[in-house]
Amino acid sequence: MTSPPAAPAPRWPLILLRVTSTTLGLLAVLQVMLAGSFLNGTYESLKDHEGNAMTLATVVVLQLAVAVLVRWPGRGPLWPLWSTAVLTVAVIGQITAGYGRALGVHVTLGVLLVSGILFALVGAWREPLPARAAVAEPGPDGSGRLPRPGGPVEVAK
Template sequence: MSSPPAAAPRWPLILLRVTATTLALLAVLQAMLAGSFLNGTYDSLKDHEGNAMTMATVVVAQLVAALLVRRPGRGPLWPLWTTALLTVAVIGQIGAGYARAIGVHVTLGVLLVSGILFALVGAWRLPLPAQQARADGGPDGSGRLPRPVGPVEVNR
């Protein structure tokens, strides 16, 4: 008799959700800083640069989280290749910004924000695996009430 397979751990998916949410917030901030710069607040350019470096750090952390979702978490493959593509895009975006290739920089920026939001929605749509049963849980150790097997009668 073999035991059932162990449930996939929850923490890699939670880490993916945290990094995807952080990256999405940074992407929105990045667009706001770019708009502020174009509106004439030239000091925003330095903040735009600093936020780009923060985004690069977070996207690498998200790449690690996506790898953990795939490998020990036995999750789907799409977060890994999507985040790898986002990582390349963020690095390319930083390079285009330093090269002052504004046409490429703005176009890639719009595509990048769209891709980041796509990854965010996808990360939150992945179902979390069930939590491990606790010893002091309910009747079956799961902490949940048993489901009725037939019609439920209500006495008045």
């Protein structure tokens, strides 16, 4: 006895993963720019650096929820879930080190965090999307089934 074929995996969780990872990548690059601006003497950019960190933390938690959806019900790979979990912990540590003025930890973890976000971004875009479900048009018998590949082909005379 054979089991019925599994339904194709939905596309939308992977599309959401691409959206959130792209947003995280942009926020990470902005975070680096704001830190550089602060170190260059524009002290007002420290407040923007803090605000961007909170936005980045919000998006990484949102991506954690999306990674759960990629795995279930999306039947996708497991790597987005564990990598986003590690990024979430790193973001929390980064914010803690920043508020604690532990600059050696903050800068080092910041470099690792931006690298991890960009690696996850590349991984999200390299993950192939499942094929779209074919829209069945009613056949000559009105059944709505698509012809089977390799099946008999009728030739009009």
